[in-house]
Amino acid sequence: MIYFEVVALSFFVLAVLIIAFILVYLKIINVQGSKHRKWKNIAEILVRDAIFNEEADPGLVHFPIHHRTTVLLKNKRFRNLLTQEILSAKKNMSGTAALFLQRLYLQLKLDEFALEDLSSKKWYIKAKALQDLGIMNLKNYLSKIYRQTNHRNELVRMEAQIAVIKLTGFEGLRFLDVVSYQINDWQQIKLLNELSYLPASNFNGIENWLLSNNESVVIFALKLVKNFHRFELHEQVVDCLACSSDRVRYQAITALEKIYNESTSAILLERYDQEVLKNRIAIAKALQQIGSEEDLPVLVSFIAQEEPEQKRTLVRTIANISPNGLVQLRLLPESNVAPLSLIIKQIEGELLT
Amino acid sequence: MSWQSIIVDIFTYGLLAYSVLLFSCYIFIGIYSIGEVKTHLFKNSFTDFRQLASASQAPGMSILAPAYNEGANVIENVRSLLSIHYANLEVIIINDGSKDDSLSKLIEAYNLYKTEYFVNEQIKTKVVRGVYKSRNKVYKKLIVVDKENGGKADALNVGVNIAQKDYIVCIDVDCILEQDALLKLAKPFLENTKQRVIATGGVIRIANDCVVEGGRLVAVNLPKKMLPRVQTLEYIRAFLLGRMAWSRLNGLLLISGAFGAFDKEIVIKCGGYDHHTVGEDMELVVRMRRYMEELDLPYKVAFIPDPLCWTEAPADFKILGRQRNRWTRGTIETLKMHKVMFFNPKYGFLGMVSYPYWFLFEFLAPIIEFVGMFFFILFSVLGLTNWRFFFGLLAVVFTFGFLYSVFAILMEVLTYNQYKRRKDILKLILTAFIEPFVFHPYVVWSAVMGNIDLIQKKNAWGEMTRQGFNTPKKEN
Amino acid sequence: MKILIAEDDDLTLRTLEMRLKKDGHEVIIARDGRDALVRIEDSSPDLVISDIMMPYTSGLEIVAALRERVKYTPIIILSGMGQEDVVLEAFQLGADDFITKPFSPSELSIRVRRFAMASQK
Incomplete structure (x- = not known):
């Protein structure tokens, strides 16, 4: 019987410990929140100055960095925040503005930290590092990134695949020659989206893929x-x-x-x-x-065998190919009975609008 | 030993065994959900969902929003649905024979005209009186359907018949959606190569006392009234811990009727929503799963824990009681319709774990609690109660419930942290402490009444009167 | 020239604002679609630059609303890549030009100058 009291008491103590943890955590969040706002301001100014730099050659520019900022850079949280600001700016900018941002990133040696993360054992840190290096367009890390395109963790290889395309364009698609995992539809959307940024090119490889x-x-x-x-x-x-x-x-x-x-x-x-x-x-x-007109008889002949939903699609196709299509449809004996009669009415309505 | 004490012993140790089993499940759920939430958040942290908003490859989604006498807010609600970020989208508003001016209001506001539309009755429904579209090109995603009144399930089925996209998203018209809600809900359908994702469920959060402007949530507040506040806690527990763990096990049985996406092809093959039950949302998911199991096709029901859909919770006991009464009846009806799966190995995990869990802990728990109390009183009158045992067990149950709630609050704080102020979190913790004394007995009572009503065949939907969202509520 | 920018991404908005102010334009900013419509009514800008995906009211609706006004106000749509369908829709509704993100601030300023010259004629 005594056990009940012990069990109840230990549940209660555990609950109190969790509550204490929650309160401490909220306190920390709160303190960080105000610091965070200050840091964000510093980061924003750095990014803005980089975007609107007047220097003609992005390769030569050296951004003045306040001593306070250099010290802050040793703090991981600040570094992450600044990296995030530079990355989101880089995603939205192209042209010289983008080059200045890359320059800033390199000058602050943020790439070294990304490189460190790249060898992390945690998949989400690794994947994020791959994403960052890709967005910053750092071509010298290509071979390190390329190696991850068939990584066993899905998120890691997805980010690596995107990154190689950011770095080398259509050339990067050669990972398709060797990839042994399935590429899901979401990743395909991302890849196609990435490719749409590139200037048109007659790349090779599709025949093999x-x-x-x-x-x-x-x-x-x-x-x-x-x-x-x-x-x-x-x-x-x-x-x-x-x-x-x-x-x-x-x-x-x-x-x-x-x-x-x-x-x-x-x-x-x-x-x-x-x-x-x-x-x-x-x-x-x-x-x-x-x-074209020649396809109409075959299409019309399919109507009879189909379910209503597919009948509708066929009628829409027939009507859109040529006005003659609807004429041929009306010759069908079933065109006067539902559902076909109703479908034809709907499609006629669609053609008018 | 007398025969009375044998009965009392069987009863008390039976109760004890049940509690231990229930606790073990809860502890497992609590711990098991952590990993799933963590993975989800990490994945989200570097995912740009906006890529999906305009991609031509994005899966087509049809929003189905049944409306019955929603005239007061319908214009605003539709506006908010139309402003959702998603290109491959159609918004279908189903006017379920409203007795008010919903339809004429919509016609005027969105410049609608009646089209010649062939409604393909793949699922049998009540008569459709007309299908309306807008003359204004900006609203080309909008379709308004006018039909004879037939209840929510029937209205949704009309929507399924009319929908032209591959996936349907069922929502309550007065829900407030985040603008990226569909992007997040659509993504699981694209992610699986081995299993077919047949449905994705989303989280419902409580909107009472939140600030809503122009159909959009601008500030999250903890409800001021006790009753919605307890439900806030209840929803956090259910969605962040329960459903997350079940989704990781791929054993999710319930997708909330207020916000979920379904593979339309499977819905139609299963025959759509069943209007014989008041729990049509749960029943459909169970039926879809059963269908996939029977055909032996690999499938998954996914779940997204992000707070994407906000709705108003009942603020008085009467309406809450009706809602819980209805939920109970829905659960029982669903379980009854699919009783063949109970511990049936042919249905795999669904038959051996999901269904029995639902039966033992969702359906039986309130009954056992109620019967337990009844017998306790009886034994006390007869002088058979072992008081120390009774209060000991009660203390364990109570502290465990409190611990579980506190753990849920911790998860909320560590993940989405919607209620940022310390004061609000303390209020939630206090709520967790009070819940077992006031709210919980009433919910148990409503569930028991649901059982009784079902036996007496009262099938009517509990009417749910809502306070409007229309006016921006200012924080005091 | 008086230019209204409607964009919900803070950084993009401020970059655009700074660039155009540097070029000597008067800039009005709106952080969501509804705000943009109100400001268009209030201050009658000479050019609108609008994102497509925004809270409350989309860029497409802003295009439609502009075309219902008596005064012709040109509008440049900001869009992500791979949004051809949406951009096409914007043109059908009456948009005048579009710029894809990521964009180059200096290219934007050249395009805006073109509209400024046209309005002076």
């Missing part, structure tokens, strides 16, 4: 074809339509929409019957952009 054993690499390669309009790869993309993965075929369909030639719509329509619903929808949507 289209044949990769890593499904996500094939999907990414198809997105590259799409985004960079690589018309010359039409044939290879068509080959992907025979792939066993639904997701790959889906990407191939949407890629063909962007690099179509006179044979594309016929190829897609031929695939239509064997495809899964999601891909049939994709084909119908692609035809809305690239279809």
